[in-house]
Amino acid sequence: MSAPEILDAAGAAALVDVEQGLASRRLFVDQALFELEAERIFTRAWLFVGLDSEIPNPGDYVTRNMGLDPVILVRGADGRARVLHNSCPHRGVMICQADVGHAQGFTCPYHGWSFGLDGRFQSAFHPREFYRGALDFDRLGLHPAAQVDSYAGLIFATWDAGAPPLAHTLDDTVRWYFDLFFARTPQGMQALGPPQRWVFEHNWKIGPINFCGDGPHAPTLHGPISQLAVGDSPEQFMAAILGESPDVMLGNGSAILLNLTPGERLDFVGYHPDMVDLHRRTLNATQIGLLGRMMTGVATLFPNLSLVQAPVRFDADEPPINFLTLRLWQPISATRTEVWNWFLAEREAPDDWKARSLKAGLRSFSAGGTFDQDDAEAWAAVSRGIRGPVGRRLDLNFQITRGWRDDLWHDFPGPGRTCRNMFTECTEFEFLAEWRRWMAGEK
Numbered sequence: 001m002s003a004p005e006i007l008d009a010a011g012a013a014a015l016v017d018v019e020q021g022l023a024s025r026r027l028f029v030d031q032a033l034f035e036l037e038a039e040r041i042f043t044r045a046w047l048f049v050g051l052d053s054e055i056p057n058p059g060d061y062v063t064r065n066m067g068l069d070p071v072i073l074v075r076g077a078d079g080r081a082r083v084l085h086n087s088c089p090h091r092g093v094m095i096c097q098a099d100v101g102h103a104q105g106f107t108c109p110y111h112g113w114s115f116g117l118d119g120r121f122q123s124a125f126h127p128r129e130f131y132r133g134a135l136d137f138d139r140l141g142l143h144p145a146a147q148v149d150s151y152a153g154l155i156f157a158t159w160d161a162g163a164p165p166l167a168h169t170l171d172d173t174v175r176w177y178f179d180l181f182f183a184r185t186p187q188g189m190q191a192l193g194p195p196q197r198w199v200f201e202h203n204w205k206i207g208p209i210n211f212c213g214d215g216p217h218a219p220t221l222h223g224p225i226s227q228l229a230v231g232d233s234p235e236q237f238m239a240a241i242l243g244e245s246p247d248v249m250l251g252n253g254s255a256i257l258l259n260l261t262p263g264e265r266l267d268f269v270g271y272h273p274d275m276v277d278l279h280r281r282t283l284n285a286t287q288i289g290l291l292g293r294m295m296t297g298v299a300t301l302f303p304n305l306s307l308v309q310a311p312v313r314f315d316a317d318e319p320p321i322n323f324l325t326l327r328l329w330q331p332i333s334a335t336r337t338e339v340w341n342w343f344l345a346e347r348e349a350p351d352d353w354k355a356r357s358l359k360a361g362l363r364s365f366s367a368g369g370t371f372d373q374d375d376a377e378a379w380a381a382v383s384r385g386i387r388g389p390v391g392r393r394l395d396l397n398f399q400i401t402r403g404w405r406d407d408l409w410h411d412f413p414g415p416g417r418t419c420r421n422m423f424t425e426c427t428e429f430e431f432l433a434e435w436r437r438w439m440a441g442e443k
């Protein structure tokens with residue numbers, strides 16, 4: 001299929017064969033398709049832009065991207081978080097080029113037009129009479145995101161005024177699981193410093209798909225370090241891998257995979273004991289039953305936000321400590337993606353615990369982290385393996401889903417459609433089925 005042929009809805013839909021469990025490799029290398037995604041998904045979906053804890057006070061701001069568009073996330077004098085297109089209405093220059101800061105407003109470096117924290121035009125550098133009444137300055141503000149909303153201190157925005165509210169994306173099912181990570185204590189979570197950023201040589205979808213539920217790559221690609229991280233023997237490690245691993249389709253292409261310790265005992269591996277007391281007070285009994293048995297948790301919120309929690313041991317004599325990372329897969333081109341990686345901890349946790357949790361995360365899931373070193377190599381090799389004219393004519397294989405998709409774990413205690421184990425690839429393929437719905441204009 002050539003580039004013009006995929007421009008219409010049917011052409012895009014044909015790239016994912018839901019019945020056969022196949023997906024065209026073009027999804028991961030084709031620049032024309034990438035430009036279509038930027039329009040059809042990233043100008044319409046709810047996108048993560050930052051955390052409340054990053055902009056605690058009026059005037060605090062960070063600069064981010066929504067799809068390919070730069071934005072400023074800023075807290076206004078009224079305390080509201082706003083998302084403003086970071087581009088001057090005069091000649092389009094980026095108004096703010098700092099990553100983070102505190103301001104009374106924003107002044108364009110090119111000709112000096114300035115804007116308030118709410119994005120409204122405030123003044124021109126040159127006297128207004130020069131403009132001879134030809135400009136309606138009241139209508140010259142920074143273009144705002146159409147909707148901004150938050151959940152548990154995570155701020156999201158969409159360019160689409162007609163998009164259903166955030167509660168449609170983060171519905172009861174998603175929140176039931178996400179509360180295990182972001183709303184498990186009364187005060188919630190905070191970012192442990194600014195996000196780390198680095199660039200991967202692969203398509204933006206590879207990461208979110210992997211984080212939907214690619215548990216099986218852990219013992220192969222990460223085998224020795226996975227085992228070292230949790231400090232188990234090879235036998236214990238494989239038992240954990242082959243043990244209970246509910247992989248839940250949350251709806252709308254989102255998913256979560258949990259690795260649970262065997263048996264019913266609540267071990268709370270990797271938590272500070274004081275936090276466990278708070279978790280018990282904050283979550284319901286079923287949620288606590290899962291949290292207490294959770295070794296690792298990994299999830300994706302469609303389209304490009306993921307999380308990982310896992311225990312890391314620094315020394316064989318020490319108990320492991322959990323890190324929690326929130327990860328944005330920021331599209332750059334068909335084969336380049338910038339990762340934005342935050343580490344989070346409970347606001348109520350002691351400072352030394354937060355520092356150790358951050359260290360655990362930096363060692364494992366960060367630019368220099370052991371797991372990301374493995375993943376970066378494999379994912380860049382995906383790009384190299386499929387970018388040729390022959391390679392892109394072929395399909396990626398998710399056919400295992402045909403053996404499992406009608407055999408779900410119906411009595412799993414949490415909401416959502418739960419796969420029986422992490423080997424089914426159903427959650428990963430469901431991400432692509434959702435991609436197909438957006439690209440085919442069904443969303």
Ligand code: FES
Binds near residue numbers: 108
């Ligand atoms: S481009 Fe911003 S004032 Fe001219």
Ligand SMILES: [Fe+2]
Binds near residue numbers: 217221371
């Ligand atoms: Fe990995």
